Amino acid sequence: MQPLTLSDWESKAAQLKIEGRAFVNGAYVSAAADTVFECISPVDGRFLANVASCDAADADHAVKVARATFDAGVWSRSSPVSRKQAMLRFADLLDQNAEELALLETLDMGKPISDALNVDVPCASDAIRWSGEAIDKIYDEVAATPHDQLGLVTREPIGVVAAIVPWNFPLMMACWKLGPALASGNSVILKPSEKSPLTALRIAQLAVDAGIPAGVLNVLPGYGHTVGKALAVHMDVDTIVFTGSTRIAKQLLIYSGESNMKRVWLEAGGKSPNIVFADAADLHAAAESAAAAIAFNQGEVCTAGSRLLVERSIKDTFLAMVIEALKGWTPGNPLDPETNVGALVDTQQMNNVLAYIEAGHKDGAQLVIGGERVLQETGGTYVQPTIFDGVSNAMRIAQEEIFGPVLSVITFDSVEEAISIANDSQYGLAAAVWTADISKAHLTAKALRAGSVWINQYDGGDMTAPFGGFKQSGNGRDKSLHAFDKYTELKATWIKL
Secondary structure (H helix, E strand, O other), X not given: OOOOOHHXXXXXXXXXXXXOOEEEOOEEEOOOOOOEEEEEOOOOOOEEEEEEOOOHHHHHHHHHHHXXXXXXXXXXXXXXXXXXXXXXXXXXXXXXXXXXXXXXXXXXXXXXXXXXXXXXXXXXXXXXXXXXXXXHHOOOEEOOOOOOEEEEEEEXXXXXXXXXXXXXXXXXXXXXXXXHHHHOOOEEEEEOOOOXXXXXXXXXXXXXXXXXXXXXXXXXXXXXXXXXXXXXXXXXXXEEEEEOOHHHHHHHHHXXXXXXXXXXXXXXXXXXXXXXXXXXXXXHHHHHHHHHHHHHHHHOOOOOOOEEEXXXXXXXXXXXXXXXXXOOOOEOOOOOOOOOEOOOOOHHHHXXXXXXXXXXXXXXXXXXXXXXXXXXXXXXXXXXXXXXXXXXXXXXXXXXXXXXXXXXXXXXXXXXXXXXXXXXXXXXXXXEEEOOOHHHHHHHHHHOOOOEEEEOXXXXXXXXXXXXXXXXXXXXXEOOHHHHXXXXXXXXXXXXX
């Protein structure tokens, strides 16, 4: 089968039927107030759909549906094997509908179609499949007890889960949460970002088609300050799982305390250091990786390697390599399979990124490549991948999460200084270390306050390793068996024999 071309994808886009209604109790429904918002593509400004703008009334209805479904036990008390089979069918349906899902993701969010098709959709189905496979392999415990006592330690589904997911990897982030949440037997209300809600609405129907009972997975599109807040303060939501900004993450903690002390699990972004020592074995590979770490997904990545820390003795040589590597990352039409840098998610985000670039100028950093809006004639929101040299770690562009393709280059003279700079951040999501010295690699990794540390690579890992951060990058972990901790309660049962 021949790979699809730009013309093929444009043709598919023209024929695409987009569902914008909410999904509750196994069916698409309008918002209670019949309100909508326009979904506009960042690719070229085209109108995609009117999407239901849900509010507190919709949240209350969805929670009642989710609670009733949970209490009925059609999913929560079904056998692990039956849940596993439905989850595996769900994963298969994601794969079978990969082109449609990838197209929705690209049109809605602006990422290159090649990434949506080859990264986002496979990672999403892998998350559902991996969690499904884990269901009947997680065992409970028997406590060490006297001969006339029996102590059981069991896990139970927590109940009603509200999952609030971001706009940068809408499908994949949703599935990272849906996998263990559904596998554990919970009912879920998924609240996608208003900037990219389309794949969440589509997969809700696929879940029902896979045999997951109606009412188990519900999707409420809308704004954070309306339906998002309504879920966060609801007295019958048992846990909130969230990926997004630190500002909103902190607000969710407040809402929990003001309501029912619901569990709150947060992944709140980062400002990740990518540390390159002079003794790195392959500087060319490190430079290629540094370029990809800031340009992939237009820099709209919570783990983006946005702070490049380079040992002073190699800085000029290495920076020239990174500049050359970044020239291979050029904004283009996201529907073109050859494009590797797409559009920023919307005009607001584009303007935010351009404002940070201006802040870099004002603070005295040296622009060495990029820094401009491009392809304005398309009607889309495109910004060149950008590098600033001569950055102090105190500058805004080094401290604040830009969520765009803007790289800050910072020099250091010793291992201790590199670690100090790397840890001088409110965030602690990820970091990378490039060195041929295995002892230096391990000792540096131990000293870095980050949830993930990659050595001689950037962004390694798969579903077997947990993902999450330290400090104000949040708490809890997605992926791996550790993710199940967020969606279950531990119960101790003590029996007198």
